[in-house]
Amino acid sequence: MENINMGGKIVMVTGATNGIGKITALELAKMGATVVLVGRNPIKTAKVMAEFQQTLGGKGKLDSIIGDLSSLADIHSVAQTFLSKYDRLDVLVNNAGGFFSKRLESVDGYEMTFALNHLNYFLLTKLLLEVLKKSAPARIVNVSSAAHFGNSINFNDLQRKQKYNSWRVYAESKLMNILFTRSLAQRLEGTGVTVNALHPGFVATSFGHGKGMMGFATKIAQKIFAISPQEGAQTTIFLASSPQVAGVTGKYFGKCQEQKPTVQALDDIAAEKLWQISEEIVQKQV
Numbered sequence: 001m002e003n004i005n006m007g008g009k010i011v012m013v014t015g016a017t018n019g020i021g022k023i024t025a026l027e028l029a030k031m032g033a034t035v036v037l038v039g040r041n042p043i044k045t046a047k048v049m050a051e052f053q054q055t056l057g058g059k060g061k062l063d064s065i066i067g068d069l070s071s072l073a074d075i076h077s078v079a080q081t082f083l084s085k086y087d088r089l090d091v092l093v094n095n096a097g098g099f100f101s102k103r104l105e106s107v108d109g110y111e112m113t114f115a116l117n118h119l120n121y122f123l124l125t126k127l128l129l130e131v132l133k134k135s136a137p138a139r140i141v142n143v144s145s146a147a148h149f150g151n152s153i154n155f156n157d158l159q160r161k162q163k164y165n166s167w168r169v170y171a172e173s174k175l176m177n178i179l180f181t182r183s184l185a186q187r188l189e190g191t192g193v194t195v196n197a198l199h200p201g202f203v204a205t206s207f208g209h210g211k212g213m214m215g216f217a218t219k220i221a222q223k224i225f226a227i228s229p230q231e232g233a234q235t236t237i238f239l240a241s242s243p244q245v246a247g248v249t250g251k252y253f254g255k256c257q258e259q260k261p262t263v264q265a266l267d268d269i270a271a272e273k274l275w276q277i278s279e280e281i282v283q284k285q286v
């Protein structure tokens with residue numbers, strides 16, 4: 001990785017208490033950025049902050065905000081807390097996400113994968129967009145996944161009330177991350193705010209460690225095939241900090257390089273439909 005100075009920059013990382021997000025937050029703090037960690041568990045978040053300070057010799061510029069990002073009210077509260085303390089945001093890393101082997105609903109009554117992996121990115125970004133524009137050049141980084149390959153969005157049953165296939169639902173949520181990135185990049189043209197999506201690789205984190213066969217199989221597969229969280233965070237860190245991607249927007253990356261997305265990920269009609277549906281949902285909640 002290049003020697004990059006992020007001094008004076010304010011960065012928010014969601015899902016900063018584990019896996020890819022935790023390494024991303026620490027590495028950006030090492031570059032001198034003020035890093036705002038968003039975590040759902042106050043005790044775990046405080047522990048991670050203390051661990052970071054130890055690593056950084058007490059010199060880390062760290063802050064934290066607590067919120068369950070599957071809840072629309074909590075997303076509002078995270079954004080409000082941030083805006084009450086800071087008047088700029090240089091980088092927003094939307095990373096918090098999950099895989100749910102059984103159909104669950106969020107507190108707002110949306111299917112949990114859709115709520116956490118998509119609505120979270122959509123609403124948090126929307127609420128922070130003005131401060132990002134004010135801080136331009138600024139960046140938004142959306143952690144997606146190659147799991148989106150070969151999938152399209154089932155708009156007929158977005159909430160999965162008819163049939164729940166955990167892997168398919170996860171894959172579609174990660175396709176949503178790319179479609180959202182494309183739509184947002186178009187809307188942000190000329191503002192100096194860029195937005196890109198990425199696949200981190202198959203990474204040995206807590207991802208997919210649910211109960212049952214799927215959780216067991218994921219742990220075994222991670223032991224054999226997965227890369228470390230340190231390696232898995234590299235593309236996120238690259239997109240958040242590298243001068244090489246200044247001005248690059250609306251793209252999909254893997255291994256710190258632009259990659260060709262699938263036909264479904266280039267579908268601007270689906271992207272716009274998803275945007276309108278998401279907009280209606282988050283408007284209802286205000």
Ligand SMILES: NC(=O)c1ccc[n+]([C@@H]2O[C@H](COP(=O)([O-])OP(=O)(O)OC[C@H]3O[C@@H](n4cnc5c(N)ncnc54)[C@H](OP(=O)(O)O)[C@@H]3O)[C@@H](O)[C@H]2O)c1
Pocket residue numbers: 014015016017018019020021038039040041044067068069070095096097098116143144145146199200201202203204205206207208
């Ligand atoms: N691991 C992979 O192979 C892989 C591959 C492709 C894409 N990804 C993507 O990478 C991103 C990060 O995943 P990871 O592998 O680092 O997984 P992870 O180790 O499970 O970390 C997920 C992070 O998100 C947080 N989080 C989960 N639910 C949340 C909620 N409701 N509200 C707020 N925060 C919540 C977790 O908090 P706690 O610490 O409290 O649990 C944790 O900090 C996800 O978007 C995932 O889809 C991962």
